[in-house]
Amino acid sequence: MLAVARVLTLSDLLDAPQTQWRYGPLLPLESRHSGRDWPVGWTPLIEARALAAELGVRRLRLKDESRNFTGSFKDRASALAVVRAADAGAGAVACASLGNAAVSMAAFAAAAGIPAYVFVPGSTRDGRLARALACGARVFRVDGTYQQAWDLCTQACERFGWYNRCCAYNPYLVEGKKTGGMELAEQGYADPPDWVAVSVGDGCTVAGIAKGLRQMRELEIIDWSPRLLGVQAASVAPIAAAFSTGIMEPLSPAGNATFAHSINVPAPRNWRKAVAAVRRSEGGFVTVTDDQIARALSLTARLTGVFAEPAAAASVAGIARAVSDGIIDRRASVVACITGGGLADLGGPQDRPEQPGQIAPDIDALAAALGQETA
Numbered sequence: 162m163l164a165v166a167r168v169l170t171l172s173d174l175l176d177a178p179q180t181q182w183r184y185g186p187l188l189p190l191e192s193r194h195s196g197r198d199w200p201v202g203w204t205p206l207i208e209a210r211a212l213a214a215e216l217g218v219r220r221l222r223l224k225d226e227s228r229n230f231t232g233s234f235k236d237r238a239s240a241l242a243v244v245r246a247a248d249a250g251a252g253a254v255a256c257a258s259l260g261n262a263a264v265s266m267a268a269f270a271a272a273a274g275i276p277a278y279v280f281v282p283g284s285t286r287d288g289r290l291a292r293a294l295a296c297g298a299r300v301f302r303v304d305g306t307y308q309q310a311w312d313l314c315t316q317a318c319e320r321f322g323w324y325n326r327c328c329a330y331n332p333y334l335v336e337g338k339k340t341g342g343m344e345l346a347e348q349g350y351a352d353p354p355d356w357v358a359v360s361v362g363d364g365c366t367v368a369g370i371a372k373g374l375r376q377m378r379e380l381e382i383i384d385w386s387p388r389l390l391g392v393q394a395a396s397v398a399p400i401a402a403a404f405s406t407g408i409m410e411p412l413s414p415a416g417n418a419t420f421a422h423s424i425n426v427p428a429p430r431n432w433r434k435a436v437a438a439v440r441r442s443e444g445g446f447v448t449v450t451d452d453q454i455a456r457a458l459s460l461t462a463r464l465t466g467v468f469a470e471p472a473a474a475a476s477v478a479g480i481a482r483a484v485s486d487g488i489i490d491r492r493a494s495v496v497a498c499i500t501g502g503g504l505a506d507l508g509g510p511q512d513r514p515e516q517p518g519q520i521a522p523d524i525d526a527l528a529a530a531l532g533q534e535t536a
């Protein structure tokens with residue numbers, strides 16, 4: 162504990178860059194690493210009063226990862242992985258992804274000038290890949306599931322010597338992801354949250370946030386720790402089930418799917434760490450239906466202006482569920498991690514709660530459409 166306390170103090174952080182590199186002494190990187198100018202992390206914590214009232218909690222803040230470099234929490238891990246690859250002289254980087262990891266790895270690979278190879282499951286929509294393609298990544302749509310894409314990517318890295326950025330394979334990703342928890346510690350410093358809600362697919366995000374919070378406590382920068390609420394989609398919830406049974410029973414991908422693509426992981430690899438992190442925090446798991454996710458997405462946008470992708474809106478839906486189940490107390494102060502922005506996931510069923518109105522370029526027509534008296 163004291164060994165850690167010497168490497169970073171609150172006063173060091175006052176002068177530190179407003180990026181995740183502020184935690185440099187605690188990251189597995191040289192101090193003059195090649196990514197130090199990349200604007201990753203230090204995303205805002207946004208007060209959401211009207212949404213708090215709607216969900217029935219005393220206070221709600223949104224950790225808005227849609228403001229990250231490519232619009233998702235994955236940037237934290239991708240940036241760190243690509244820096245390590247670049248500084249080690251890797252010839253290429255690769256990952257399997259449901260979309261966000263691919264886009265963020267491709268963007269940082271472009272910044273570093275390294276070729277990127279991306280493997281996505283066959284069902285991935287084109288819109289989720291647009292930025293990866295624009296950044297010059299070689300994208301392979303694997304005729305199969307995410308698990309099969311992951312296996313192919315990992316074999317390819319072995320055969321061709323590429324640097325592997327696969328979640329639950331690369332041990333450094335959690336070091337990038339922990340910066341999200343470290344930021345929550347600093348940003349919640351004056352008024353600590355009781356709960357932090359995080360949506361869960363493979364389980365790496367919630368485990369990373371937990372690790373960051375724990376390190377900030379070990380550093381004695383904070384003396385509190387929030388309880389973690391893991392949220393899964395009801396139709397793909399093997400980790401929520403393992404949380405109560407202690408046993409992982411992977412689902413078959415056939416017949417088990419959610420429109421929240423980024424958490425559509427029927428056979429998660431990192432479930433033990435996710436379960437352990439939530440247990441240690443004295444937290445809980447809930448599941449939410451796709452309808453509840455769609456409603457949370459719309460409510461969040463209408464009441465805060467923040468546009469979440471479905472997987473991210475699941476955290477908000479999970480808070481509502483946890484309040485009604487009596488897991489979260491109505492007097493609680495809660496943070497919802499908006500792990501990814503909605504622009505990454507256009508083209509799904511959630512996008513058009515209303516169609517734009519068609520109108521002639523004429524003020525009287527507009528007034529009529531608005532149902533007002535024309536002058």
Ligand SMILES: *Cc1c(COP(=O)(O)O)cnc(C)c1O
Binds near residue numbers: 367423470
């Ligand atoms: C990846 C992702 C998650 C879940 O993270 P896991 O590490 O798979 O649990 C949640 N939301 C978004 C937007 C993501 O991209």
